[in-house]
Amino acid sequence: MKCKSAVLWVLMSFVITGSSQAQKVISIHSPDNALQLNISQLATGKTTYSLSYKGAAVIQPSGLGFVLSKPAVTLSRFSISGVDSSTFNETWQPVWGEVSHINNHYKQLVVSLTDKAGSKIAVNIVFRLFNDGLGFRYEFPKQEGLNYFVVADELTQFAMAGDHKAFWIPGDYDSNEYAYNTTKLSEVNALAAAAKEKDIAVTSLIGANAVQTPLMMKTAKGIYINLHEAALVNYPAMNLVLNKSNLSFQSQLVPDAVGNKAYLQTPAITPWRTIVVSDKATDILASKLILNLNEPSVVPDSSWIKPQKFVGMWWEMHVGKATWQKDGGKHGANTQNVMHYIDFAAKYGFDGVLVEGWDVGWEDWFGNWKEDVFDFVTPYPDYDIDALTAYAKQKGVKIIMHHETSGAVTNYERWMDTAYRYMVLHNMNTVKTGYVGKIIPRGEHHDGQWMVNHFVRVAAKTATYGIMLDAHESVHPTGLQRTYPNWMANEAARGSEFNNAPTIGMTPEHTTILPFTRLMGGPMDFTPGLFHMQLNQFDSSRKQRVRSTLCKQMALYVTMYSPLQMAADLPENYNKYLDAFQFIVDVPVDWDDTKVLEAEPGDYITIARKAKNKNNWFIGAITDENSRQLQLPLSFLNAGGSYEATIYRDADNADWQTNPEAYTIEKIMVTNSTVLQVKLAKGGGCAISIFKKN
Template structure:
């Protein structure tokens, strides 16, 4: 085995204190395969570790422990044995979010401790992670708390998705603030992305969460962030038809098995901003697929009804939640080879997913969709599904439903994490996709449950129906922050586009902030194996030139290359599906010129069909120009992006 670690204190040296002899301290160093990352681990009064990149400290004196049945594992730790190993292999994801083949390459150090537990550290080229493992004699234990600190080497800037409470959709802005301005009471969902020394970015996140609450963060006012967790719910109350709130919480965070592995606490590390977009550490650290046969899982685009308020025109029937309108959506999907449509809120009587509203004939729709080779995905409130779990799944299967869009969880305490697992498992048995909205932690589970095809936990396009908060500055921050966790169902595709001056939030006739090409660029820059077409089919049918791009653009990718990117400013990304390449660009409110270097292409001559901001896109945001030209791997093309603009291109032979 290749040597990758060194024990710097095989002979434990006692440290003296005024009170006498303190606990002996041992130190261990763990290097990434490329040796650029180093983790320095110490045991003494507690576990502590440092993280260095190219010899420069990123984190210092970070610590961790866990309180199980009022015994704290990690205080005064005593190492019994150490074991090191390396791994270098190729994985082939059943759902290709970024790559058809993913290299997993890490060095690992396992410390087995007195007290029936172990600590495992891993160093990848893309980041570092640790987890706790227990083999306790108790069959069941209570976890009263987990301490995990991320102490940085300075008062760095951090993109911090601050929350009001643990009850949240996790649809946040990632606003840059300094670490020491974050109060201990200011909690945040994941990830927090820190701009550390020399511009290196550090994304704080987790992976392989099961039967345990989700990780949240809080400030420390001392160059750091610390873990916090939603407590275990004792009493819950349903408000209205969808908000199932915790009204009484326990003084512990989990009731779980005495023998188990706890979630990974991870730091994704990127020397270049664009490396955050291709980093797959969360996916790599997740449990492998629990779905044995994944051949039935079909990613693709989906025509969505809710954002456009079912507004269609040029027909001889009243549009709305009814069979005729959904047949229109099915016809549109079939015309352009779009594999799915969604029936969002309105198809069932709220509180009972088994009671379809009289305006919708589900059997007729199912038969029509099957005839047209279009799958139906049904929206529902999670609590209603949970209450009617088995009969609901039986009915969905009878209808031939291909997927479920489950909404309004707004929690990731242990009970909700277990709901994600239960539902994804049952859906997989029935060959159904799952798209969880109204929450975020589940998106770290897509390797474990590949039928969990996408998910929300993002301030997406829907916000433009009631506010101006989904705008280009926010949009271009997402690839470097929220998308680090996994796919995000942002729901792009607006055909009515507006400048700052022209924008108005109109719930039933919504528009987007930024240019038409800003929207098109999202289909390449943003990742979602179930990618929405959010606007009305009528609007798309009026835009056949736009559909020449939106119809063929894939939702999964064989290769991804970030050509140029700067955190929260712009991104230029190339992705390949089969032999075709797609390039997307997005910018914030700053107009800019970028250069597309086509050296990623193989030898040969290719056609480039490009969509660029029109010369008047700064005044009329829907203004664009389509061009068709030939390119080779030697081509370098200057592109101009308007304020809030974008660019999109398809490259094929």
């Protein structure tokens, strides 16, 4: 439903400011009246927006505008040429996701502006105010005098109302794989934080006060604020640079090889700038604002798009059992080894087997900025792809393709059609892409406009071949899985492989922060499910360890949402704990409903999810380095129903440092009046499956 209403906005009379300049203010409220958006304009033409929640300031008056290099003009002073308002309310069904239906309800305000400095360039700013936050973007309509133009800077500001607690990673044009820092805004020091990192392949730091989005904050009064962007298409990703004198962020777009930010042609739109707000941390995790700001699916028939669980010939290389390259005698992607994984997947009902290191080219590319490394169709001689295709088909399992581009993106674009035809020929319908290394075209960044367009091209092209996509080393997600539902997951953060990193690695609190930051934009291929915590299994000199209990690894399948979930460990490690492995076998990857039961960024998360088209529920609870006692009401279960709960919990003596693999399994009958008492160990978790009994 969409309806126009002239009374939704109020153009107030002049208000005298401290400088005696007249000010116009346009105000609207969210549908539930908790949020208020004000658009203000001084007589000078400076236009700002501000946002409050239940009367408390969230965003102080913050500037809007652009610097263009072609034509050379600064757009920061405007006259208002029109204001339009409307309401919108619909419910739509995602192809897959955390819930079966999503409500999209907002009030919209379109403010039409004209440059006051002489260029007469017209810009519209579209604001959408939801119950859970604000999204706004710029629109450059078709107009005389502005056709092709180049963005030098975007002047969007986010002026914070206090020195909030923030969960942040350093601003960077090429990597979002940093460990999270928790400090006050005034204590942000991105360069100092980045100096501790030794395990990230390619970095391009912005400066001491630069951080990335999604940025999570908590005010002293308990208001949670998340800054990010939605529908990132044909535009560079946004970082934020903090002015510590007034605690205001300004957008910092990723430049291209010659320093420009974006090349556009009217009519043109930017991504949405998003502000998710609540006084409940659980509401932040439940928000669908970013998804709602994306366009509906462009895939005409999505029936072939299926969430899936898979195992993989992947962790072997990270723990030293095997290598990606054939040279050296430890090549993992050989025919017999992959058949072993296919057998394991078939035995336990997994959908696919990811195979990395199958194709010629792994020997000499890393760090060499080399272009023609892979052709994506030539297997190593010890990898019989025809035999494996037939064997996997016989077992009812699909091989998942791996395309490591080595950062040579121009090379990948030349080979894409050939590579996807090769996949279809060999009965493969899912590809994991990788972009390790510096980008070619040389000088481009992972998160610049050129690469953003590449990722969208890959999503669109794989859809035409009936292929699902999982992108690693990609730009941060911004909800485009709604538009391209075959683009099912991304890495774009510090994932589970960093458990093997020699320096910082993966702290226990990391997985309690990621859902509030990286996962706000979309699902992550985090690769959970590690059951062997000391990583010296094949190399006694290794000191790294997984900073988690075994039960927490199971709980991550619920708390770290993805429609593509990998059982990341080796089959031999799962065979030691088959009773615990049963939870990974049982847990779905597509859901009808999700209840965020409790959450606090950096501390703990408990989530319950209802399996798609079934009356079964699954719960995951995780904690940071501290132990916790849960009181878990099961009131979300149907009244009058009887259920059997299997509780996979940390043993009483479990501890991520001293006894991480100790667990206890209990089965009890429960109803919707049951309250479970569960203790989480330090760095621990709990996974619960609840099956409806007839």
